[in-house]
Amino acid sequence: MRPTPAARLAQFFEVPFRQASDLPPEHAAEINLTLTTVVYGAVRNAFERQLGMEQITALKASLTDMCCAWLISFQHRIQMTAKDSLRQRTLQ
Numbered sequence: 001m002r003p004t005p006a007a008r009l010a011q012f013f014e015v016p017f018r019q020a021s022d023l024p025p026e027h028a029a030e031i032n033l034t035l036t037t038v039v040y041g042a043v044r045n046a047f048e049r050q051l052g053m054e055q056i057t058a059l060k061a062s063l064t065d066m067c068c069a070w071l072i073s074f075q076h077r078i079q080m081t082a083k084d085s086l087r088q089r090t091l092q
Helices: 005-019 025-049 053-091
Strands: none
Touching (some): 005 025, 025 053
16 A cells, blocks of 8 residues: 555655754654644645635744744653653662
């Protein structure tokens, strides 16, 4: 069975997440799934609503901001989880 276009793109975009020095490579699939789902959903919605160029430009900027903010929060969550894990091992 051939992978869908969305699945092929997801595989393609996962590689940079695995290679990013500031993101944990073991979480690349989760990061990729979240971001591509959000972006693909927004693009589909924009096409279905037949948004104009001004609205599309604003949407692109907002999506960029949202994705960057999510990546920062993801990094923070991973760091906090690692610190908690280390603290628990120290207490044992």
